[in-house]
Amino acid sequence: MEVETVRQSQKTEQKADHLKMISLENRKQSEARSTASGENTIKNGISFKERVLSRDNLNLAYKKVYKNKGAAGIDGMTVYELFDYIKENKSQLIESISDLSYKPSPVKRVEIPKPDGTKRKLGVPTVVDRLVQQAIAQAMTPVFEKIFSDNSFGFRPNRSAHDAIKRVTKFYDQGYHTVIDLDLKAYFDAVNHDLLMKFIKQYINDEWLLRMIRKFLTSGVMNGQLFQKSEKGTPQGGNLSPLLANIYLNELDKVLTARGHKFVRYADDCNIYVKSKRAGYRVLGSISKFLEKDLKVTVNQKKTTVGSPLRLKFLGFSLGVSTKGTYVRPSGQAKKRVKQSLKLLTKRNRGRSLDVIFKEINQKMTGWLNYYGIGKMKVFIKELDEWLRSRIRQYIWKSWKKTKTRFKNLVKLGMTRVQARIFANARKGYWRIAHSKTLLYTLTNEKLESLGLINMSTKLQSIQNA
Numbered sequence: 001m002e003v004e005t006v007r008q009s010q011k012t013e014q015k016a017d018h019l020k021m022i023s024l025e026n027r028k029q030s031e032a033r034s035t036a037s038g039e040n041t042i043k044n045g046i047s048f049k050e051r052v053l054s055r056d057n058l059n060l061a062y063k064k065v066y067k068n069k070g071a072a073g074i075d076g077m078t079v080y081e082l083f084d085y086i087k088e089n090k091s092q093l094i095e096s097i098s099d100l101s102y103k104p105s106p107v108k109r110v111e112i113p114k115p116d117g118t119k120r121k122l123g124v125p126t127v128v129d130r131l132v133q134q135a136i137a138q139a140m141t142p143v144f145e146k147i148f149s150d151n152s153f154g155f156r157p158n159r160s161a162h163d164a165i166k167r168v169t170k171f172y173d174q175g176y177h178t179v180i181d182l183d184l185k186a187y188f189d190a191v192n193h194d195l196l197m198k199f200i201k202q203y204i205n206d207e208w209l210l211r212m213i214r215k216f217l218t219s220g221v222m223n224g225q226l227f228q229k230s231e232k233g234t235p236q237g238g239n240l241s242p243l244l245a246n247i248y249l250n251e252l253d254k255v256l257t258a259r260g261h262k263f264v265r266y267a268d269d270c271n272i273y274v275k276s277k278r279a280g281y282r283v284l285g286s287i288s289k290f291l292e293k294d295l296k297v298t299v300n301q302k303k304t305t306v307g308s309p310l311r312l313k314f315l316g317f318s319l320g321v322s323t324k325g326t327y328v329r330p331s332g333q334a335k336k337r338v339k340q341s342l343k344l345l346t347k348r349n350r351g352r353s354l355d356v357i358f359k360e361i362n363q364k365m366t367g368w369l370n371y372y373g374i375g376k377m378k379v380f381i382k383e384l385d386e387w388l389r390s391r392i393r394q395y396i397w398k399s400w401k402k403t404k405t406r407f408k409n410l411v412k413l414g415m416t417r418v419q420a421r422i423f424a425n426a427r428k429g430y431w432r433i434a435h436s437k438t439l440l441y442t443l444t445n446e447k448l449e450s451l452g453l454i455n456m457s458t459k460l461q462s463i464q465n466a
Contacts, residue, residue, distance in 0.1 A: 048209040051139040053094055061134035062086070065127060065239070073126030074108045074222050082127045097132060100211055104129045106220035106227060107235050121189065123221060123235025133239035136212060140243060143203055148246060149253035154267035155242035161315045162374050164266050165328050168273075171262045172309055172319055172326050176273035178280045181312050183303035184291070187268040188245060189233040192296045193217050196234070196248050216240060242267065248295070255290055264314070271314050280306035317375060329375040338368055339384065346391040348398045348430060357395070358452035361388070365454055373463035385456045392453060393443050394434035413442035 051057060065079060072078050077085065086093065096102040107123030114120050125133065141157070148156065153164040184190075196217070197210060204210075221228045221235065234241045245267060252270065256263045261283065262273040272287065274280050284306060288299045305312060309319040313331035320327050330338075345360050369381075400406045403424045410420035415438070423438045433439060449455055 048139055048204070048206040049098060052135050052209070052212075053098060057135055057138055058131075061131050061138060064134055065130045070127075070130070071108075071110070071124050073124050073129065074105055075126050075128075077127050079127050082131065085128065086131075093128070097212070100208065100215075102132070102212075102215070104132070104216050104219040106222045107238065109221050109223040109228075110237075120236070121186075122237040123241075125238050129216070129219075130239050132212075133216060136209070137240045137243045140204065140209070144243065144247060144250075147203060148250055149257060149265070151257075151263050152246060152250070152253055152265045154265065154269070155246060161266060161371070164264050164315060165317050165374065167264050168271065168309065168314060168317075169319065169326050169328060171264070171273040174262075176262050176275055177308065178274050178277055179307065179309045179312055179314075180272040180274065180280050180284050180287070181305045181307070181314065182270040182272065182284075182287070182291075183300040183305075184268050184270075185298040185300040187297055188236045188241065190297050191234045191245070191248050192232055195296060196244060199247050199251060213240070213244070217244075251295060252287075252291065256287070266315055269315065271309075273309075277306055316372065320376060327376045330372045330377055330380070334372065335377075335380060338365075339387075342384075342388055342391070346388070346395055348395055350395075354392075354396070354451060357392075358454070362452070362454045365456055366459065369456065369460050369463055373460055378457070378460070381456050381460050388456070389445060389448055389453070390431070390434045392448060393439045394430045396443060397433050397439065398430055410438075410442060413447070415442060 062082070066082065069079055093102075105126045105128075107125050107129075110122050110124055111119040112122055145157065151167065153159045153161065153167075193214070197214065200210065200213065216238070217234060218230055220230050234244045249265065249268065249270070253263075253265060256272065264271050264273075272280075272283055274283055284304065288304075291297050291299055310321065311318065313333060316331055316334045317328045318331045320329050341364060342361065345357060345364065350357070397406070400409055406424035407417075407420050410423060411417060415423070419438075423436075426433065426436075428436070445455075
């Protein structure tokens with residue numbers, strides 16, 4: 001009967017049939033109670049162990065891990081294989097977590113290129129470890145959401161980068177026209193484990209939970225075939241890492257709040273707003289001292305800047321000012337990067353079909369526009385639309401290669417045979433051809449859209465009007 005109730009409650013959320021069947025907790029476990037009491041328990045005397053291992057919590061953790069997909073860890077198990085593993089091993093898995101015999105696997109080290117040419121180090125846990133981490137994070141989040149700063153936005157429920165940007169605009173309107181853009185050097189790899197555990201203990205002093213967290217912190221890293229101990233840091237990529245990162249930097253938030261500073265923090269991206277450059281450098285000095293002495297993290301002096309929010313970027317946005325007031329816009333770097341991405345997708349020698357290229361472009365730009373759509377950028381998008389269509393016309397013209405093929409396709413597009421024959425024999429460069437009246441009148445904007453090319457201006461308007 002219990003299982004049937006769970007099935008009914010999950011019907012609206014589950015995308016795959018097998019999610020309806022999952023039940024990770026047996027009856028013995030559901031009746032288990034921790035011997036801990038007082039500060040080691042949360043509301044109604046329910047221990048963190050019971051909260052983590054509850055059927056509903058584990059089911060929710062499974063659904064989130066499955067939904068997020070992601071690469072396999074060092075054991076090669078994919079999210080698609082997780083259900084069968086749980087079905088076969090649920091009793092042993094839950095027992096090992098309960099009695100603390102569970103041993104997390106080392107995370108798989110992967111490096112992701114960053115726009116500046118450097119690489120971001122990520123850690124990929126096994127899918128089972130992701131499930132357990134997610135279950136722990138879900139149990140801890142309600143506790144810390146009560147104490148986290150209102151100026152912290154990253155990796156928190158019902159808070160987004162857009163909310164952070166709105167807060168930045170508010171501060172600028174209040175007269176805070178100088179920003180301290182803090183950059184923490186390799187923050188996720190620098191987190192001090194002992195300090196982190198100390199910060200957690202301020203609000204949760206549950207021995208079982210603390211030992212489980214420590215297990216994940218010290219599980220190590222597999223860099224190729226080389227195992228590395230993890231004596232510090234909480235690798236990006238783990239389901240628990242964002243919460244732990246916020247707990248750690250909440251200490252910075254508390255100091256900034258106590259000193260009366262205006263600030264916005266999104267994970268390890270922190271901007272502090274003051275009214276003058278002089279104040280900015282003074283605050284930077286004192287906060288840098290706190291970060292390096294008390295939190296044991298390094299401020300990257302080369303990338304940390306004191307300047308105007310109109311010129312500096314935060315979360316990909318800069319501010320602008322008009323007669324109507326302050327507004328946000330995509331930063332110059334964000335514009336440059338998206339154009340470069342489109343340039344790579346439309347390279348003349350890619351040899352991909354138009355359907356594939358249009359699908360890639362549409363996917364890329366839908367995500368980009370949804371994120372940056374809160375910004376003022378109609379003129380930029382109009383120009384980008386025109387440039388992209390020229391890139392597509394160039395691509396199509398090159399794909400036609402032979403004069404015969406060009407003649408045939410131009411006739412299909414409505415040209416007379418005489419005109420088509422003359423233009424098919426043209427020897428101008430591809431980019432020049434793409435801007436010719438002939439292609440503009442045959443491969444029209446409407447024609448390209450009918451073939452599947454996104455109209456970015458129209459898409460932006462629909463996003464902004466929603």
